[in-house]
Amino acid sequence: MSILVNRDTRVICQGITGKVGEFHTRGCLDYGTRMVGGVTPGKGGEKVADLPVFDTVAEAVAATGANATMIFVPPAFAADAILEAVGAEIPLVIAITEGIPVIDMARVMPVVRASKSRLIGPNCPGVITPGQCKIGIMPGYIHTPGHVGVMSRSGTLTYEAVWQLTQLGHGQSTCVGLGGDPLVGSSFIDILALFEADPDTHSILMMGEIGGSAEEEAAEFVKHHVTKPVAAFIAGQTAPPGKRMGHAGAIISGGKGTAEAKLAALKDAGIEVAASPADMGAAMVRAIEHKHKNKKK
Amino acid sequence: MKIHEYQAKELLRAAGVPVLAGKVARTPDEAAAAFTALGTPICAVKAQIHAGGRGKGMVKGSTQRGVELAKSADDAARIAKGLLDQTLVTIQTGPEGQVVHQVFVESGCAIERELYCAILVDRHAGSPVLIASTAGGMDIEEVAHKTPELIITEPFDPDRGLSAWQTRVLSARLGLPAASWRAAEQFFKALTKAFVNLDASLLEINPLVLTKDGTMVALDAKMTFDDNALFRHKDVAALRDESEEEPAETRAAAAGLSYVKLNGTIGCLVNGAGLAMSTMDLVKYHGGEPANFLDVGGGADVKQVTEAFRIILSDKNVKAILVNIFGGIMRCTTIATALIEASKTVGFTVPLVVRLEGTEVEEGKKILANSGTTIITADGLTDAAKKVVAASKGLKA
Numbered sequence: 001m002s003i004l005v006n007r008d009t010r011v012i013c014q015g016i017t018g019k020v021g022e023f024h025t026r027g028c029l030d031y032g033t034r035m036v037g038g039v040t041p042g043k044g045g046e047k048v049a050d051l052p053v054f055d056t057v058a059e060a061v062a063a064t065g066a067n068a069t070m071i072f073v074p075p076a077f078a079a080d081a082i083l084e085a086v087g088a089e090i091p092l093v094i095a096i097t098e099g100i101p102v103i104d105m106a107r108v109m110p111v112v113r114a115s116k117s118r119l120i121g122p123n124c125p126g127v128i129t130p131g132q133c134k135i136g137i138m139p140g141y142i143h144t145p146g147h148v149g150v151m152s153r154s155g156t157l158t159y160e161a162v163w164q165l166t167q168l169g170h171g172q173s174t175c176v177g178l179g180g181d182p183l184v185g186s187s188f189i190d191i192l193a194l195f196e197a198d199p200d201t202h203s204i205l206m207m208g209e210i211g212g213s214a215e216e217e218a219a220e221f222v223k224h225h226v227t228k229p230v231a232a233f234i235a236g237q238t239a240p241p242g243k244r245m246g247h248a249g250a251i252i253s254g255g256k257g258t259a260e261a262k263l264a265a266l267k268d269a270g271i272e273v274a275a276s277p278a279d280m281g282a283a284m285v286r287a288i289e290h291k292h293k294n295k296k297k
Numbered sequence: 298m299k300i301h302e303y304q305a306k307e308l309l310r311a312a313g314v315p316v317l318a319g320k321v322a323r324t325p326d327e328a329a330a331a332f333t334a335l336g337t338p339i340c341a342v343k344a345q346i347h348a349g350g351r352g353k354g355m356v357k358g359s360t361q362r363g364v365e366l367a368k369s370a371d372d373a374a375r376i377a378k379g380l381l382d383q384t385l386v387t388i389q390t391g392p393e394g395q396v397v398h399q400v401f402v403e404s405g406c407a408i409e410r411e412l413y414c415a416i417l418v419d420r421h422a423g424s425p426v427l428i429a430s431t432a433g434g435m436d437i438e439e440v441a442h443k444t445p446e447l448i449i450t451e452p453f454d455p456d457r458g459l460s461a462w463q464t465r466v467l468s469a470r471l472g473l474p475a476a477s478w479r480a481a482e483q484f485f486k487a488l489t490k491a492f493v494n495l496d497a498s499l500l501e502i503n504p505l506v507l508t509k510d511g512t513m514v515a516l517d518a519k520m521t522f523d524d525n526a527l528f529r530h531k532d533v534a535a536l537r538d539e540s541e542e543e544p545a546e547t548r549a550a551a552a553g554l555s556y557v558k559l560n561g562t563i564g565c566l567v568n569g570a571g572l573a574m575s576t577m578d579l580v581k582y583h584g585g586e587p588a589n590f591l592d593v594g595g596g597a598d599v600k601q602v603t604e605a606f607r608i609i610l611s612d613k614n615v616k617a618i619l620v621n622i623f624g625g626i627m628r629c630t631t632i633a634t635a636l637i638e639a640s641k642t643v644g645f646t647v648p649l650v651v652r653l654e655g656t657e658v659e660e661g662k663k664i665l666a667n668s669g670t671t672i673i674t675a676d677g678l679t680d681a682a683k684k685v686v687a688a689s690k691g692l693k694a
Contacts, residue, residue: 075525101526102418103496106455109423125625139625139656154571156623160678163623163654180570182420209571212420235574238559238581239590242389246555246570246592248525249420255442276582277575278678 001200002129002174003149003191004092004120005068009133012066013038014057014073014081016048021072024096024137025049028070031134036064057088068092070126070135078122079104086117093185094135095122102248105183112185119185123247124177125155136177138162146171148284149195151188152207153178153214154247157235157277161207164281170288173201180209180247188218196226203229203291205284210236211250211257219265229287232266233274234259298522300536301345303401305500305518308533312491315484316515319403321345328377329370331402339405340367342376344385344397347541349519354387356380357394363387366405373402398540406514411504412471413440414485416492422452427459427489429467433504459489477511484513495533496526545608552604554593561586562689564609564618564647566602568593568627576621579678585686588615597627602635606643617689619681620651629653629661637668648673648688652681 011028015021016038026049029035037052037060044055054060057069069090073081078097085093086108093112100122112119120127126136130143142159144166152158158177165172176191178184188206195201204226208215215234222230237259239245241252252258266273272287274280306316320331332340344351344363351363361379377400386394411433419426429449432440441448449470453459464482473481484505492500499521506514527534539547549556555570559577563585567573570592577587589612593605609618622632636651652675653661665672673688675681 076528099525101496101529102498102523103425103455103493103526106418106424110454113423137626142655152571154569154574156567156569156625157571157575159623159625159655160572160575182418183423207571209574214420217421233575235571235578237578238587239574239577240557240559243557243590245557245574245590248523250570250574276579276678276682277572278579278682 001198002132003194003198003201004118004127004174004176005129005133005135007034007132009068009092009135010034010036010064010066011068011070011135012036012057012060012064014069014071014085016040016051016053017043017046018072018074022048024070024072025051027137027140028134031140033133033135036066057084057090061088061090066090068135069094071095071097073097075099075101079108082108082119083111086112086115086119089115090117092120093117094120094124094126095185096124096126096136098123100181102182105181109183120176121179121184123181124179124184125158127174127176129174130172138175138177142166143175144171146173147200147202148172149198149201149204150175151178151191151204153180153209153249154207154235157207160277161205161233161280165205165284168281168285170281170284173198180249182212182249187214189221192218192221192226196228201228203231203284203288205280206230206232207280208232208234208262209247209250210234210239210245210252210259210262211247213257215262216265219269219271222271223269229272229291231272231274231280231283231287233277233280233283234262234266235277298524298527298534298537299347299541300520300522301347301399301538302343302518303345304536305520306515308495308520309488309491309515309518312494313487314491314515315513316518317404317406319401321399322377322402323399324381325374325378328400328402329374332367332370332373335402335404337404338368340373341365341403341405342367342373342380343401343403344380345399345401346385346390346395346397347538348387348389348395350387350389351385354385354390357384357386359383367402395541406506407509408506409509410507412507413503414488414505415499415501415503416489416497417499419452424452425455425489425492426450426452427467427485429471431471433506453489455493458493459485473507474511477507477513480511480513496523496530497521498523545611549591549608552601554591554601554605554608556608557590558612559587559589560614561588562614562616563685564588564612564615566591566593566605566609566618566620568597568622572621572623576619579682580619580686583679583682583686585682585689588612597632597635599635599638602632603639603642606639610643610646615647617648617650617685619685620649621678621681622653622655624653624655624657624661628657629655630657630664633661633664636672637664637670640670640672645671650675650681650685650688652676652678
């Protein structure tokens, strides 16, 4: 078991004929992901990496039975690509594209919320269930199958955390990149609920960052609804207010979204907080051991 | 991207949002001429800098405020002289302040009440929201903190915009006289449309004024734009005033790098925004102060890495540099080669500590070790942080 994706997930790539789309489609194939096709309007009938290319998502779904899509469409057209995937009722839509205008996402959000599709991203590394299915741009080999659920708003920081876990002998059930934009399809809370319900996930590691209040909301949710051990790290503890730190969503504005407030909320919810980014894996281990001890008592 | 008040008002006027007549002046003479041309008995002379808090801000070494009222052309010239080419310090500029290059001379109006209104995209609602308050002219953060009940929030769909009934809710809760509700409806609708059509990320009107004759006017206007949407607003992009920006940040943006200058001594070069922020945190955790945030992105090449080093080294406070790369898509061998190339062309004047992890890490480390450069290699985050902090203080780790 795992969440969102597994070895039976059938994946298409929207934007498969682009350089980046093709590169990562091959990367996913190499990892063992069941890639079944791709979509690029006007290029239906072509082949990329031996996979059939379709003009529309609906055609691709009808022909391949795809139940997940990975989107590499350029930012100006990516919101439309998400809407097309939702329109074709693909259950899992993973948008990797960085740089989508936020108003475009504001148009997408109500459509996604009213649909049965789940959107992950945009501006995210994707989702991986180690040893089974990789949808996205993460380096597959740093992951090991196991029982820690990992979720994060940042790509390379997730790799860092996963690497530390793997080094400490803790594999991962599923790793989810939520994305660094102000508006993203899935929040920490959405994924926490999935991890809590997944018998294969025994503990949860989350990496947040400054900006917004998703971490505070996650802390509140953990307090009331999560029984599994949780550890966390917040990036941007030294970031100045009013400055966008790379990610469109990573900004402290109006005194909101500070690392201090997030850390306080996490600690208040009993979450083990990593003091430095070098401590993320170790914090997860501490949280697991702590929970274990309490159970024995 | 931020723009000046006078630019924001031009955009708003074109979008049908009521603003007062005004003119930009770059010399005291121009300010006097603007006063005469506007033909009102009183004008406001306002410093144009990107930072807020101008009304309470003060020019360095004088008692000149950032916004003052002029009652004659001479008056306008005198105020303009006190502001132009002077350094204005406000609560948002920091103690170093910002140089004023232009002033906005704006006609006055008879104010009945001052209100507050802003539009931004709310992450939780997943949509834009209009925020209004009766506490006009005040620091909205303070209002939100002390009297949250005074803040009214109305979410709206980007395409449908604000509904008439929503503007009536706003009017009623703001306590506007019924005779002004129609004016308020037009004002709020035009404002929300401007926000969506121009891809703004923040549009703040503080104060929003109800005049003695019952109309609504945007007395101030602060606009920030979504950088990701500038590709479809060439006219807005042309309003960029680089003199208001940190030169190194402008230079980085041109090279496709994400850079933010800070005040510490340890330069950081990292791939990925989250890891870049975390690297700053790590430096701080081990007793150092980061000099910058710098994300080279996922596919940086030799040219970009070289430019990144030049930008970091252009900051004279930098005493040591930490390179932290987690190779995913980017191979460690690529970055190692780029580092050596860059170090040859840039010529390092400060110690360079490199931590590589991920794809092709062993080969990457070998390249660095055999390069004959003075690069200090590190194993793991903690080791790297300790080494760079020691190096920045002239010590050996």
